[in-house]
Each structure stands twice: as C-alpha cells, then as structure tokens.
Amino acid sequence: MVLKSVAEQVLHEALKTGGDFAELFCEDRRSGALGLVDGHVESASTVRRHGAGIRVYNGLNSVYVHTNDTSLSGLVAAARKAADAVSGSAAVGDIHLTQSIAGNLHPILAMPMDVAGARKARLLRDMDLAARAVSPEIRQVRANLIYWDSDVQIANSEGLFTGDRRVYTRMACAAVAEGNGESQSGSASPGAMMGFELFEGRVDVAAQAEKAARQAVTMLHAEPCPAGVMPVVIDGGFGGVIFHEACGHSLEAQAVAFGASEFAGKLGQRIASPIVTAIDDGTLPGEWGSLNIDDEGTPTTRLTLIKDGVLVNYMVDRLNGRRMNMKPTGSSRRQDYTFAPTSRMRNTFIAAGSDDEGEIIATCGDGLYAKSMGGGSVNPVTGEFNFAVAEGYLIRDGKVDKPVRGATLIGKGAEVLKKIDRVGGSMWMAQGMCGASSGSIPTNVGQPMIRVTDMTVGGR
Amino acid sequence: MDRREFIAKLFERARQKAPDAADFACEVCAASDESFEVQIKDGEIYQYNVSDGGGLGFRVLVNGRMGYASTQILDEEAIDLLADGALENAALVESKDRQFLFGGSESYPELKLYEPKLEALSAAEKIEMARTLEKLTLAQDARIEQVEDCAVFSSSEEMLLTNTRGLDVSSKGNLMGAYVSAIARDGDRVNTGFKMAFSMDPDAIDLEKLAKAAAREALDGLEASQAESGEYRVLLRSDVAATLLSTFSGVFSAENAQRGLSRLKGREGEMIADACVTIMDDPHRAGSAASTPFDGEGVATRAKAVVENGRLNTLLHNLKTANKDGVSTTANASRPGYAAPVGVAPTNFYFKPMDVDLEGMIEKVGDGLLITEMQGMHAGANPITGDFSLAAKGFRVRGGARAEAVAQITIAGNFYDVLKNVEAVGGDLEFLSPSVSCFGSPSLLVKKLSVAGK
Numbered sequence: 086m087v088l089k090s091v092a093e094q095v096l097h098e099a100l101k102t103g104g105d106f107a108e109l110f111c112e113d114r115r116s117g118a119l120g121l122v123d124g125h126v127e128s129a130s131t132v133r134r135h136g137a138g139i140r141v142y143n144g145l146n147s148v149y150v151h152t153n154d155t156s157l158s159g160l161v162a163a164a165r166k167a168a169d170a171v172s173g174s175a176a177v178g179d180i181h182l183t184q185s186i187a188g189n190l191h192p193i194l195a196m197p198m199d200v201a202g203a204r205k206a207r208l209l210r211d212m213d214l215a216a217r218a219v220s221p222e223i224r225q226v227r228a229n230l231i232y233w234d235s236d237v238q239i240a241n242s243e244g245l246f247t248g249d250r251r252v253y254t255r256m257a258c259a260a261v262a263e264g265n266g267e268s269q270s271g272s273a274s275p276g277a278m279m280g281f282e283l284f285e286g287r288v289d290v291a292a293q294a295e296k297a298a299r300q301a302v303t304m305l306h307a308e309p310c311p312a313g314v315m316p317v318v319i320d321g322g323f324g325g326v327i328f329h330e331a332c333g334h335s336l337e338a339q340a341v342a343f344g345a346s347e348f349a350g351k352l353g354q355r356i357a358s359p360i361v362t363a364i365d366d367g368t369l370p371g372e373w374g375s376l377n378i379d380d381e382g383t384p385t386t387r388l389t390l391i392k393d394g395v396l397v398n399y400m401v402d403r404l405n406g407r408r409m410n411m412k413p414t415g416s417s418r419r420q421d422y423t424f425a426p427t428s429r430m431r432n433t434f435i436a437a438g439s440d441d442e443g444e445i446i447a448t449c450g451d452g453l454y455a456k457s458m459g460g461g462s463v464n465p466v467t468g469e470f471n472f473a474v475a476e477g478y479l480i481r482d483g484k485v486d487k488p489v490r491g492a493t494l495i496g497k498g499a500e501v502l503k504k505i506d507r508v509g510g511s512m513w514m515a516q517g518m519c520g521a522s523s524g525s526i527p528t529n530v531g532q533p534m535i536r537v538t539d540m541t542v543g544g545r
Numbered sequence: 546m547d548r549r550e551f552i553a554k555l556f557e558r559a560r561q562k563a564p565d566a567a568d569f570a571c572e573v574c575a576a577s578d579e580s581f582e583v584q585i586k587d588g589e590i591y592q593y594n595v596s597d598g599g600g601l602g603f604r605v606l607v608n609g610r611m612g613y614a615s616t617q618i619l620d621e622e623a624i625d626l627l628a629d630g631a632l633e634n635a636a637l638v639e640s641k642d643r644q645f646l647f648g649g650s651e652s653y654p655e656l657k658l659y660e661p662k663l664e665a666l667s668a669a670e671k672i673e674m675a676r677t678l679e680k681l682t683l684a685q686d687a688r689i690e691q692v693e694d695c696a697v698f699s700s701s702e703e704m705l706l707t708n709t710r711g712l713d714v715s716s717k718g719n720l721m722g723a724y725v726s727a728i729a730r731d732g733d734r735v736n737t738g739f740k741m742a743f744s745m746d747p748d749a750i751d752l753e754k755l756a757k758a759a760a761r762e763a764l765d766g767l768e769a770s771q772a773e774s775g776e777y778r779v780l781l782r783s784d785v786a787a788t789l790l791s792t793f794s795g796v797f798s799a800e801n802a803q804r805g806l807s808r809l810k811g812r813e814g815e816m817i818a819d820a821c822v823t824i825m826d827d828p829h830r831a832g833s834a835a836s837t838p839f840d841g842e843g844v845a846t847r848a849k850a851v852v853e854n855g856r857l858n859t860l861l862h863n864l865k866t867a868n869k870d871g872v873s874t875t876a877n878a879s880r881p882g883y884a885a886p887v888g889v890a891p892t893n894f895y896f897k898p899m900d901v902d903l904e905g906m907i908e909k910v911g912d913g914l915l916i917t918e919m920q921g922m923h924a925g926a927n928p929i930t931g932d933f934s935l936a937a938k939g940f941r942v943r944g945g946a947r948a949e950a951v952a953q954i955t956i957a958g959n960f961y962d963v964l965k966n967v968e969a970v971g972g973d974l975e976f977l978s979p980s981v982s983c984f985g986s987p988s989l990l991v992k993k994l995s996v997a998g999k
Contacts, residue, residue, distance in 0.1 A: 119637065122804055127642075129634035130613035132884050133626065136598060148593040153600070153617045170593045170668070202637045225805045261805065261929060268808075270929050310934075312774045312955070312997030343586070345693055345728060347735075423596065460924035466693060466728055466737045469953065471921035471936030493925045493934040493955045493997075541771070543925075543934045543955025545995035 086111045087137070091157050092240040093180045095139065098164035100180075100242060103173030104141035104148075107164075108241040110380065111137040111155060112422040115198050116233035121209040122225070129202070136422045139163050143173035147404050149425035182246035187377040187384065190370050193252045195281040197232030204281075205230055208256070208290050215291035216260045219298035222305060224268070225261040228294070230254075232281075235421070239382040249377045253527060254283045255516065258294040262301035269307075269490065271300025271475070276516045276527070279371050300457060300476050303488050310477060310492035310544030316452035317494060317540045318445055318480065318507075323458045323515035325434050325530035328363060330463040330470040331498035336390055336398075337416075338405035338428040339522065340465040347468040347499050351396050357502035359394040360438050367415055367431035373516040374432040374529040378415070381426055385415040390433075391502075402428040420524020427523045434531030438508025442534050445507045447483040453492060453542055454478040454485050460517065461494075468498035493543035501537055509533035548575060548705075551601070551619045556709055559605055559628040570646040571605040571631070572708035574841075576883040581668065582698035585675040592696075602883035605631040606646050610638040615884035645864040648710040650845035653838040656829055658718035660745035663699060666721070670747075671697045674723065678752045682727050685760035688767070693726040693737060704883075712843040720834045720979070723750050729763035736769070736952075738762025741978055745832050762917070766938055769952035771998040778913030779956065779994045780906055780942065783975035785916050786896065786986035790824075791977060792922045793931060793960040794984065797824075797851055798877075798889040799866035806929050808961060809857060817857045818964035821899070824852040826861065826877070828892035833976065835892050835983035841880035842887060849875065850897075852964075863889050881981045895985030898974040906971045906988045908945040914996065915940045915947060916956060931960035954998040958991075966992040 087095075092109050099107035113135050120128040137160060138151040150167040152159055212228035232255070238248040255276025262269050273293040277283050284290060319327055332348075340346035348356060357363075367376050367385030376385040381403050388398050401409065402417035405428055419426040446454065454477065461472025474492035478485050514531030546554075552573050559571050577599030584592040602615040605628075612635030616623045675697040682692050701719035706712060724741035740759040742750050781789065795801050802810035809817065818824075828846035830836050840846055842864055850858055862870070863878035866889060879890030907915060916939040926933040934957040941948040969990040976985035 123640070125639040125641065126637050127640040128613070128886050129637045130615070130884070130886060131626075131630035131634060132614070133616045133618070133623070134600075135617045146590050146593075148590075148595075150594070151596045151598065153598045166595050170590070170595070202633060206637055206639075227804075263805070268805075268930050270927065309957075312957070312995060314999065343691065343693075345691065423598070425592065425594065460921075462921050462924070464737060464920075467735055469920075469936070471925060471955070473921065473924040473934065491932050491934045491957060493921070493936065493957070495936045495953060495955055495997075497953075541953060541955070541997055541999075543936070543957055543997040545934070545957040 086113055086238050087155060089182050089246055091160065092246060093182055095160045095164045096180045096240060096242045097177060098161050099139055099141050099167050100177040102168040102171045103175050104143045104168065104171045105173060105175035106142040106242055108140040109137060110422055111238040112235060114233055114235040114421065117198065118229065118231045119205050119209060121213055121228040124213055126206050126209060134421060138422045139167045140425055141167045141171050142404065143171045145408055147425065151423050180242055181244055182240055183244050185247045187247055187249055190368060190377055191278050191375060193280040196234065197252065197254050197280050198234055200281045208284060212258045212290050212294035215294040216258060216298040219295055220262065220302045222262040222264050222302055223260050223298050224263040227259045229257045241382065245382045247378060247382045251278060252280055254279055254281060256288065256290055256293065258297045260298040260301045262305040264305055267305065269301050269304035271297040271304065273297040274516065276373050277371050278373060278375050303476060304490045307488035307490040310489035310542065312542060312544040314539050314541055316449050316536060316538055317455060317542065318449055318452065318534060318536045319455045321509065321533045322513045323530060324455065325532035326458050326461055326472055326517065328435050328532060329430060329433055329530045330461045330472055331501050333430050333433050334463050335465045335468060335498055336400055338399050338401040338409060341399050342405040342408040345466045348396060354396055355394045356396045356499065357391050357394040358505045360508045361391055361394050361502060361505055362436040363391040364389050364436055365400055365431055365433045369432050372432045372529055373527045376431065379417045380419045381413065381417040383413045383415040383417065385431065388414050400428045400430065402426060418523060418526050420526055424524040429521065429523060429526055430519060430528045432514060432529035434512055434514055435508065435535065437510055437512040437533045440507040440509050442509045445509060445534055445536050446480060446485060449480050449483055449536065451482065452480040454480050470498060471495045491544055495541050495543060501540065504538045505535050506538050507536035509535065546619050548619065552707065555603060555624050555627055558624050562628050562632055563607055566607045568608050570709045571603065572646050574602040574880060574883045575705045576600060576702060578700060578702040580700040581671065582696055583672050583675050584694060584696040585679045588676060590672065600883050603627040603631050605635055606644055607632065607635045609643055610635045611644040612638065613886050642865055643868055646708050646710050647712055647842045647844055647864060649712045649843060653714065653845045654829055656836055656838050657831065658716060658836060660719060663719050663721055663745055663747055666747050671699065674752065678723055678725050678756060681753055681756035682725050682760055685756055686764055688729045688731050688764060689727050689760050690730045691728050693728050695725045697723045706843050714839050714843050716838060718834060720745055721747060723752065723755060725755055725759045727759040727763040729767050731767050734767045736763050736766035743978060765950050766952055769938065769950035771953045772914065772941060772951045772996060774998050775996060776993045777996050778910055779991045780910045780913065780915045781989045781991060782915065782917045783973050783986050783988045784977065785919050786989040787975065787977050787984045788919055788922060790894065790896065790986055791984035792926045793928055794891055794894055795928045796931065797861050799860040799862045799870060800889040802860055803866060803869055808931065809860060813857050813859060815857055816855045818852055818855045819967045820855040821970050822852055822855050822964060822967050823850055823897040825897050826851050826891045826894050830893040833893050833983045834979035835981060837892065840876040841878035844874055844876040844878065846876040846892065861889050861891055863887060879981055891982045893983045895974065896970060896987060896989065898972045898987040899970045900972040903971060903973050903988055906969065906990060907942055907947055909969050909990055910942040911945055913942050914951065915942050919956065933958060933960065954996050957995040963991055968992050
C-alpha cells in the first residue's frame, strides 16, 4: 500500500519534535454482509475502509493520529499533527526500514469477496429452512453472513516494515420460538480466520441453525431460574467466557501496568485452583482469534497465563511493556486503523484437565448446569463480573433436570478461580467479539466442562 | 476527486450500468468528521488521539430492491466499485417489502447543532481541562488512590444526503465531553466510580461536579455487601432507568414488530404502561448529538409522545415500515453511519419527568432498594422477550432513607412488566451519552423486582 520510502519519510516527520518511537499502521479493508429475515434475503452490503494511524511515543506517553488520506502529503500532515502534540528530547536520526515478511499460518482457500452472491444467499436459506424444520414454534429466523479481508502494513522507527492479510468469515443464526404469549430466542454464530472453505467440512450451517432453534424451543418451555448461591457446572466451548471475563481482562497489561488490576504484582503467586492451567494462543491455524503478527508487527505467540494455578504471564503490548519493563507478547490488537492498539486476548482458554464429565455432574448434588453461555462483562479493577446463561438446566441430586431461563452468574474473578474444583478432559472453543478500549476484535474463548463450588446465580 | 464531482459521476455511472431498470434511483450519504481526545494519567498526557476522516455510502433502488456499498477513497476506481457493488447487492435482495428513496420534505426545522465557541477551544485548553479533572477527582478524598481513566474529547461531523429524486440536505454538528473513573481503596476493599458529561458549550462542563460524582460513586461502594435474595420495591436511579430504556428501546421499532421481534406489535392505542408513564421521542432537543432536522431518509423530523399517560400512541417508523403498516413515517429512519443500511431508531428518547427529586423518591420507596448501577446489559437482557437478569449495585432503603451500600447482587424482571409496575416518576431527568440515539430518564420507582444476593 505505502512505499518504503514514503513510510521512512512519514516516520521521520513524526519524530521531529523529539518523540523516541514512531509507528505507521496502514489498512485497506473490504467487507461484506448479507442478511435474511422472514425467509427472504433482506440486506446486502459491501464496505471498503481505508486509512492509516500514526503513533508517537515520548517515554511513557503516546499520541495517535488517524486519517483516510494515505497519500504522501496526507500522511505527512498526520505525522505533523502527531508530532505537534509531543515535546521530547530524543534526537531524530535517519530511518531505514527493512522489509520482513511474516510467515502465513492461515492460508485462505476461498476468498469471501470472490464467492458468488448466489452461493451466499443459498447458505442463508439453508439456515432458515433448517431452523424452521425444528419446530412449528419457530416463528422467526434471522440468518447473517459477515466476512472481511483486511490488508495491513506496519512500519516503525526501529526499522520494522512488515504486513499481514487477515481474512475472516462468520455465520450467525438467531431463532425465535413463540408459544403461550411468550417468546424465547436461541443463537449460534461460529466463525474462523478462514474464507468460505469454513462451510466445507468445518461448519455445517444447517446443523448450527438447528442448534439455535432447539435452544429457543428448550428455553420457551423452561421455567425462570431460581435465585441463590449454588454449585455451577459450566460446559465447554463458549463457557470459556467465564475465564475471559473473570480473569483474562485483568491479565491484560492495559489493566496491570498501573497496578489497577486485581492480579497486578502477583506473578509467581497462586491465583487459581491448582487444577487450572490457562493459555492465550494466537498461533492456532485458522482460529477466530489468531494472527500472524499482532497490530504492532510483533509475531504472535502461545502464552501460558496460569500454570497449575500459578500466574506466570501477562499479555503485554509495546507501550505497557515499557511501563512494566516487560517484553511484548504479540498480543497488541486493534479493531482497525482508527484505534491505537493495546494488549488484548486472542484465543484464550482453560486447558483440558483430567476429570470425567459424568462424574462432575453426578457428584454435584443440587446446582445449575450452564450448557450454553451468553456474553458478559467485567470491571478489571474490582474483578466483578457478570454473564448470562443462554441455556441452563437445574441439577437435582446429581442428575440434569428441567431447563431454566434467565439465569445470570455474578462474582469476582479472584474468588471464582480458586473455587474451580473440576476440570473436564476435552476442551473446545467458540467465537466472540470482544469490546475494549482498542475496539471490537475477534477472540476465541474456550474451556472443557468445569465446576465452580458455589456462585451467586441471578434469577427470579 | 471533489466530492460533488464524484457524486455526479457516480449517479451517472450507476444509471448506465442498469439501462433496463424501469424503476431506478440512487442516493449518497457522505460524512466527514474530526475528533480529538486526550487522556491524562498522573498529570501527564497518557493517550492523545486526533483524527479526521469520513466516507461515502451509496445505495441504489432498482425495481424496488435496495443494494448498498460504501468507500473511504473517492477515486475513479471507487466509482465502479460502488456502482457494481450496490447493483450486485440489490440483485441479491428477495424481500418483497417496498423500499423508498425520498425526494425531500417541504421544510426542515432550524436546529442549533453547531457551536463555534467549541471549535475555538484549543488542544492546550482541553488538555488543561483534563488535568484539572484528574486533580479535582484525586482531591475529593484520601481514599481515592488513583484515577483509572480521565479524558476530555471533542468531535465535529458534517453529513450530506442527496439522491436522484431531488433530496439534497446537509447538517453539521459538534460536541465535547469529559469523563473520569475514580478508584477508591480502603485496605483490601476497592471500588470504581465513573461519570461522564457532554455539551456543545465548553463552559457547561462542570469539572468539579463530575469529579465529585465519580469519587462519591467509588467511595459509596467501598463498604458494600450483598443484600438478601428476595423481592424488593426498587428505585432505579435516572441513569439506570435510562440504560434500561436504551436496552429495550428496540421494542418500540415497527421494523422489529413487523418481524415478530416485539410484543408491542399491533398494540397502538392500548395501555402498555402505568398511567404515570409518558415516553417522548424529541429530535429537536438542544445540545444532543442525536438531534437532527432530518432522519436517515431525509424526512423532516418532529417531536412526539410514543407512550402518553400509559397509552402506546405509535411505534417508530421509517418509510418502508410505515408503508407496510399503512401509516405515515414518524421520521425515525436511522443511519448509524454513512455505510450502514437504513433501519429504525429513536432520537432523544426519554421518560418524561414529573417533579420529585431523588431524595423525595427515596422517601417514597419506604423499604426497598435504590439501584445506582446495572452491568452486562448486552448479555443479561433479552431485547425480544423483555427479560433481564443483571448484575447491580446500589443501596438498601429503610424507612424512606438511604441505608447500607449493596453490591454483588442481580436484579431480574421483564421490561414490559416494569412499564406497568412504575409507581412514580421522578423529576431528575438525566441523559446518557448521545450517539445515533440518546436515552434519558428520571428515577423510576418500580413496584417489585427479583433480587439474588446472599
């Protein structure tokens, strides 16, 4: 997109007022979306986004300027704006960039923008038909396909000149079941860092739509969840959102650098039950939260966060790494060129343990089985989290009993991590969009089935 | 390429590419914006973000079908990309709902959405404001140990909507704001308090008030404990009630109703709330970024009571949904950005206030709970069914007075039931941060909600 000589000139300009580090991030992104409702394709759109962001550091302070104008004059003007906000003492030398090409761990077979519209429309209709076939109680189905192809280029004043191409494809199906004057919904939305080959073997759109529809029907016939404190069994896959919210955000350098996180200063200490090992891995081929390089150009990594209950790593970006005197971990991410990057999660999961899933429920007594989770949120300072149970069942005397709706799980991260007393033997992941200060980014959450000895369950 | 020249070429090119279309029209929504934000930490500039940008959204109506495409580069290549993309997308659409491109209203209201005084405010002055805000917050109490986020920001936006049916309208607005999040610590106990303020007028941002409110929120929660599980009379503080309205505002959309995603379908004219409830949609409110003389389709906007003394007067419509229901549009076509398809959304949407202040409302509670924060709206609330089950904080209320602080509880209920169970509406109207829509409410006293605690 931008020539090496242009990037060198822009970075030089950005450092003229004494900044000690400058970075140029250019992005050209094409995306599309197709939506179906009431059995008909209802919307189709194509979007092209294009722009650049320039970052300048002066010690621990950071300036970010972004623009749509990626001509030499536009970038130089943006660099001047950034430089105007800095008054530092570093001497600006000549900048010499060296091209480095990141290896591609995620080859794309069917570029989404090249796939015919008719095929996309057929996938939507397949979801609609499959969901409606589950039950006459299914009264509405919304099916969507989204995909984007982002070409990024990153250059910095330390000589880095590199790039990455990231292609994402995702389906989303939401089904609404109605009966007795009430309605309930269910959803399924798998995606990957892949093209449309996603739908050839890995994701069966009809099976996903059926899953969404069955969830809606099950919840339609569920009673309200009773409120109180009880043991909770959380199933694998999207159940991993508990770790993402309750712990993951508090291990991002953004929260740790100023000592605000409840896990600040606790490296080497036991923060979780000894059966808990947690990993953040950006290298998994084709996964939703994977990358080749992060948004600062650092090669992505597999990072163990918690080993046998002991905190061993934080997720670190360049700026907070300066504050914490730690090396970046390839975890710096941003939604697009309009955001300055910061430390974020990638594919984050609790590793498989050794407990038997049948035993986990059989020895639970009375409690809640959270089979499918909705989203949640956390306050990284206090660790207070909340998340919604999309499909839940009561456990009575060690057996899964009737379905319940409207359950919410709340607690504090540091406390819940210590209360995990079972970790199942098979781990799987699910996809989400994670929102924080550097925007909304694709992340995977995951875990095997786990059990928490007691949690506050909200209901009515 | 100059924007006007680009648009003229684009309209011509699109028409050339669809020579056989009997019914053809197209429209451009172009936006440009500038934004500024400075974050202060320990008196130093921690983050400093400046941007200029924008883009151009194109939509084409061919034989009743609408296709969309957008770009951020205005060059020769983009003309073909937009024309081809939008036409291809229109061809994929199967929906039989009739779509419209509007030729323009006879007149548009004059609104003051742009404040030159704000444009004159320098970066240095904004940085100084942010520094002052941090200092004031830290000075509130020795237990305020640090400020998590402290920022001052400003933005301005210009928008142009023009089509081949004769519509040509534009607007320009600006706004600034400040926010602070305080961290209070006392031994092992820690709590945060967040407060934000907005205005077109820099002098209207009261930094001392902001600092005080954030610190108060953080300190109040330090001693919090769980309340007993059970049913309570609940006073939702103004910001909490506004958040609840925001979460469930989609139930007032005719588009959702027509898709079976709102229980208000076909209930116009019926009592859906207690008689003390009136909900307004006012696109002309001063100083809100959600105010606008025309909606996303170029139709002149007007204020209306959506719910009046408990009765549902109307759902919110755009041209498509109004045509489908055989009514007139309420000028609530939304475009959350130049690239976004037209939908339906409120403008400044709020519970109309009565006259009792917060303390007076607390007296009315007698025995119950005052809720000052709810979390997890995006997950624990189901906008279709109206059910919610959310993490919350607040205070116990005993004998009509604020008692001990409460945290780590959940509040559960159903939005449709809440509307019917409102017993009193306060006078302390407050608005949340404005974007496409801006939600507001005074405090609301609700007869009963379920609480999970200890």
